[in-house]
Amino acid sequence: MGFSNPRTPWSKLARRLEGKGLPGASDTPDKQGTGRQGTGRPVDKHADGSDAPAFSRPDRYQVSVGPGGSDGRSRYQGPEGAGSAQGPGSGPLLRQSSVDWAELHVHSQFSFLDGASDPETLVAAGAAAGLTSLALTDHNGLYGAVRFAHAAAEVGLDTVFGSELSIGLSEKIPGQTDPDATHLLVLAHSVEGYHQLSQAITEANLRGEKNRPLFSLEELAAEDGDWMILTGCRKGPLRRALGDDDGGLSALRELTALFGPDRVAVELSRDGTPDDDERLRHLGDLAQRAGLPVMASNAVHFATRAEWKSAQVRASVRSRKSLDELAGWLPATASARIHTGEEMLARFPRQALDNAVRIGRECSFVLSSARPDLPKAPMPDATEGETYLRGLIAERGRTRYGTRAENPRAWEQLDREMDMIAQLGFCGYFLIVFDITEFCRHMGIFCQGRGSAANSAVCFVLGITAVDAVKHGLLFDRFLSPDRKGYPDIDIDIESGRREEVIQYVYDHFGRDRAAQVANVITYRAKSAIRDAAFSLGYAPGQQDAFSKSSNRWSSLPDAEDSPVPAPVLEIAEDLLGSPRHLGIHSGGMILADRAIGEVVPIEKATMGHRTVVQWDKDDCAAMDLVKFDLLGLGMLTALHEMVGLVHRHTGVLIDRAEIDDDDEAVYEMLCRADAIGVFQVESRAQLATLPRLRPRTFYDLAVQVALIRPGPIQGGSVHPYIRRRQGLDEVEYLHPLLEKSLAKTCGVPLFQEQLMQMAIDVGGFTGADADRLRQAMGSRRSEKRMAELAEKFRTGAMERGVDEDTAETIFSTIAAFANYGFPESHAISFANLVYQSAWFKYHHHAAFTAGLLRSQPMGFYSPQSLMADARRHKVPILPVDIRWSQAATDLERVEPGKPGHTITEAAVGNGGTASAGELGIRLGLDTVAHVGSFAEVIVSERENAPFTSVADLAERTGIGKQALESLATAGALSGFDLDRRQALWLAGGVAGAHPGLLPGTASVDSAPSLPVMDAFDTTLAELFSTGITVDGYPTEMMRETLRARGYASTADAAAAADGTRMTVAAIVTHRQRPATASGITFINLEDEFGMLNVVATAGLMKRFRTVATSRNALVVTGLIQRGGDVVSLYAHKLIPLEVQLPTKARNFR
Structure with a gap:
């Protein structure tokens, strides 16, 4: 690459990377090494602390940038002291500066790993520095605009909104050390300019792919936006052209031709490199020749010098290179921070500062003025919303409550609610929610409203909720009150398997430009922060995972003395914790507007096809009065x-x-x-x-x-x-x-x-x-x-x-x-x-209850194995997966003793149980077998044409792959071909290459030798490996005699034991749970063929036995029985692994 390692002692480099000054100097020794305080920091000519990352050679040169211009400690300490510690509501008042100055090129954490400070910290630092205005110009978006606006309003700082757009991206941004794109910095000059910028970002996002918007200068110019264009950083169109024959003049004239001479300013920034003065003079000369103003900036990527190290770590994570690997690319100075006016005057001509102040003043506006309204509600033409809603309530109220004479209390409540809804102007909102739930009913999709909406009798009669607010005496004022500001929240639970139909209906019905899903900003949690911190320090992937898994916390890090994670990793992780990493999608929130949403907030493509997501989360949307409709998937x-x-x-x-x-x-x-x-x-x-x-x-x-x-x-x-x-x-x-x-x-x-x-x-x-x-x-x-x-x-x-x-x-x-x-x-x-409905099904239709849960996985607290074990304990017959009888998904089937595929052992019904003729049992579906997937539907479809006659016939007609066919054999699904599991496995590999069109009889293997039949324990293992569900009993049942010989009790023994009894129980771990409210206690659930037992493991015990407790799927637990009425627990004193290799995996919860 032409870069080399720095000629600097590693001790000095380490101090710099840690943000520490060198002995005897604020930043560096002077050029002669005398130890006198230096006024500059050595950097490469390409380093300006700007984008992704600065791609410089550290410590190559030492340059003075003039009094007050050092990137070391300056004479003014305000931003480092007060600024960085302040947040919204407690930020400093605007400092009165002797030199007016506005910073108009600023990246926050919402440049996603290319900015180290959150918007609130930037605003606090800007206020402490005495700025007249501050811009937020994150990459390709307006992600942090609302938080920025709120924080600035708290301290009275004028705001400018813009974005640094990546022109000509050839690849997705994440993972690139230096993304190949030209950066165009665009500031909205007015509210209308903001709308135009937001729409331009939206169009580029929708033209491109996720993380790769497609901008072009010509298309941006065609928008004719009310914008101010800054020539930008080292990757801006002007600075990239400085090496051209004409020194960049043609590039500058192209910009003015595209956007207009009154809409372009030449940006000046000092990088701390030898050619700073020469480059600034050249840029000033170009601006004069083109008749354009110059304005100063620092291309800010962090609020204060203290966050410089944090910026380097984020650059490492973004580019997927460790700090050591990235050393030649990292900025050597902390210049990309907020400076005071006094500092800037020592670095730039006064006119460059004055122009920045003027542009900031011209571009300032209040973001709330960009708010949209709700779209018109679906209703018959020429009908007023209130009239239509009152008519619906009158009609449906009679169905729910009868006439006014029959139920005056209910109608009095309906009238009061309807008057309140009309008074607040919410009729259209209720009609939109009604329209969505009516679509669900028309399509046979189960749904019901939840939350405070269930306090409303109007919601009940419209079918939005399933709770009778009048019957239960619920307080309507919890849902709506006369002085409410903003629309209420009506959350709709929709069966998760069909929620996408509802989401697409909303897109199609209201228009894809006026509907979008709400973002969820994915922030660093403990595990991800530890993993990325370890990555940046160069630990191997396996070690990163080990460090991450050692933390069982969610939002806080473990104490260094109690953790195997090295202290430097924890220190970096602490800095990352809670900060944005990338944009996700809200679990169900959608926003609707009366105008193109992309004009209010940029829209991106979601990972899932046919969905789009805005760049704001639910709180930002609420602050901007974007109305959110929660369409939540509910597995139950x-x-x-x-x-x-x-x-x-x-x-x-x-x-x-x-x-x-x-x-x-x-x-x-x-x-x-x-x-x-x-x-x-x-x-x-x-x-x-x-x-x-x-x-x-x-x-x-x-x-x-x-x-x-x-x-x-x-x-x-x-x-x-x-x-x-x-x-x-x-x-x-x-x-x-x-x-x-x-x-x-x-x-x-x-x-x-x-x-x-x-x-x-x-x-x-x-x-x-x-x-x-x-x-x-x-x-x-x-x-x-x-x-x-x-x-x-x-x-x-x-x-x-x-x-x-x-x-x-x-x-x-x-x-x-x-x-x-x-x-x-x-x-x-x-x-x-x-709760009641699911319990009713469990009691009256247990087979359908269990099969319904299995068909709806993943969901709930328990694995399919535990659900089937519970069904077995309730004497529900379990029928194995069978290529002849199984449907694609688990289904019910009437037991017919003597019929092929209907042999049911006592264990498959439960201890002491028998299956009666005609009784409904659970037949495992083909999709429960590993690797079968979509082939389940193919198999069923082919079987309807004609029964399969052999393994070769199955392979030939379906084209099923070897891995899936071997899984079917392991599961016993091919027993209908008069084959045991081992014989079926023998054949599976040979015939799996068959496919439709292969000549009959040309498969490599068409018969299997006589092989030893699997014993009961091997069969159990085979079922667990292939389906995760055992049909003929529970794994511990096969081991019971051995376990008893070792003195290990069962869960049934524990349930019958007296309080205080010391005993040792061996069983399989189904899940672990460490609630935040449990004072460090971990609850481990054990299961065997008799039932379940709760184990209480204290924080001290978990510390002693952490590896065993968190990694083993079967445990031997010694402790004392605790009884509280009918509730039995085992208070653990010792944990050891149960040495049996079972392919099961416990579920872990907080």
Whole structure:
């Protein structure tokens, strides 16, 4: 490449890479090495601290750039001190500078690994430096614009919005050390210019591919945008042309011809290289000859010098080269930071600063002025939205509630809600949501609204939600209040298997230019931060993975003394933690607008075809009043649809979920036994442990069960008081009789947000709107001023109702503390609906229940193996995968003893069970076999034409590959050809090369020798390897005699043991869980043929046995039995591996 290693002692280079100064100098010794403080830093002539990365040779030259121009410590320390530590809301006031100065070329972390500072830190540094205005010009986007605007508004700093566009990209940006593209820096000159820039970025993104937008100078010029064009950094069109015969004059004249002489400025930046002065004089001469202004910048990539090292690490990760490998490309100076006006005056002509200030002033505007409106709602022509919505409510309200005379309470509620909706101007919004749910119903797609929308009777009668807000007495003001700003949130759960149909309907119905999905900014978490930090330091991939896997935390790093991760890796990871890495897509959020969304925020192609995503996340969209519609995929709705279909196909009974009786005593009795494997929301370890204690007997109890096992109630100490009061162990008490109305249904313990609001209404005399304001004031962005005002209003209202001052203060404090963890009651009831329905299917149609879950994988807490083991324990017959009978997916099949493929062992039904003729069993599907995939449908389709006669016939007619065919043989699916598993495997390799059109009989192998038949344990291993599901019993069942001989107990032994019994249990690990609320405790779930056992492993135990506990799929656990009523756990003292090679993998949860 022509670059070489620096001629600098490694000790000095190391200090520089660590951001430390050299002894006796602010940055470097002077040129003669005298130790006097230098005024410059040695860099290569190509280094300017700019884009991706600076591609320079460090320490090659030493150059003075004049007083105050050093990239070392300058005489003004403001940005490094106050600036970098400040955030929005606490940032410094604008510093009064003696020299006006505006920085108009700035990259943030939203240049994705090419900027080290977040927008808030940049703004704080800019304010501390006394800038008159600050721009944000991230690469190819406006990702950080909203956060930037918010932070700048907090400190009163004028904002300029722009982007540095990559012209002529030949490859995707990630992974390139120096992407081959020309950089054009475009500033929006006005709100209209902003719209034009956003649309130009959108069009380039949609023309190209993800991470490779296609811009051209000619197409940008054709936009005729109200923009200011800066000639940019070393990769700008002008500086790239300085070596041309005319010194770049033609390139500059081309820019002015394309964009206009009043819309181009020549950008000057000092790189700390020997030719700085010469280059600046040349650029100034070019500007004069072309009649253009010059303006100064620093091509900022980090706010302060302290973040220079961070910028280098990010350059390493972006280019996929370690810091050592990238050493010759990294900038040698920290010049790409925010400077003060005084510093800049020592570096550039005054006119260059004045021009920057003028351009910044001309281009400043408030971003909120770019907000769009909601599109027109779908409705009959010439019909007003309010008229149409009232008509729908009148029609559908009669279906739900009968006439006004029959149910005046419900109609009074509907009228109140409808008036509020009309008053707020939300009719169109409700009609759009109604249109989406109507599409789902028309297409037979299961869906239901959740969240605060379930507080609305209007949503219920329109079919948006499945919860009767009137019946359950839900508080509408939690959903809508008169002073609400912005549209409400209505989240729609859609069966995950068909959600894409709904998303594409929205695109097609409202227009692809007016609909897009919301972004999810993927930020560094502990594991990814450790992995990339290790990569930058040159660790091998295997070591990177080992370091990453050693951390079981999500958003925080392990302590250095307790972690095998080296301290330098943790130090870098700490810097990366929480910062943006790349753009993802929100789980279901879509935005709709009355104009092209690309004019408001740039749109990109999503990874999934036929989808587009905006460059802002949900919070940014909300701040800009872009209305988000959450279309969320829910696996349980898919499973329920499958269950309904299975029962209908195999029994002729069509079950309407809405008609399922929700007071079936047998269903509740099953839940009280914690027999809830696979049941929605109540199948986790904590839920199973709580069910026998709470003992739900009503539908509302299920809502409480859903809400109780959440981080908030656990941290708030609500769980045990509620259960003890419910069990009659403690008396139900209230701080004041006025609280009984709001808290009676939860035994005096607040659990729901709606109860908070009702407490404020009943005790403090609040209106519904007041109560909602209180809820919002206590939210994540708590306002102390609003809290103080509402607290005084509450005390006054309470005393008017006879509540003494101390009690009123205590109640308000309870409300304030509770607000941090309260769960929406409406959300809990929506989920309770699914809890009950899934439990009802488990009790009344267990085979369909399990098959439905298997057809909907991946979902839920348990693996298919655990779900099938649970079905087996419930005496459901399990039929193996069979090429003759299996459908593509797992299905139901009536057991016919004596019929080929219907031999069912006792183990396949459960201990002591027998399969009756005509009983519905579960037949494993072809798609459960590894590597079969889409061939499952091909096999079934071919079989309908004619049965397969041999392995060769199967291979010839389907063209199935060798790996899939061998998996079918291993699974026993080819037994119908009078072959055992080993014989089928022998044949599979030989005939797998057959394909349609091959002459019959020309396969290399057409018969198998007599081979030893697999024993029971080998068969179990074969099933686990091929399908992950064992048909004839559980793996430990085959080992039981050996395990007992070693003194190892079963889960059944543990369940029967007395409290405090010391015992050793051997079983398979199904999952591990380390909740944030559990004080470092890890819960390990063990399973054998008898059932499951929860193991409690303390933080100390996990530290001693971490490798065994986290890597082994079968364990021998010694500990003490703990009993809490019917709940049994094993408090672990020792963990050792169960030495058996099983191809199973535990699921790990937080």
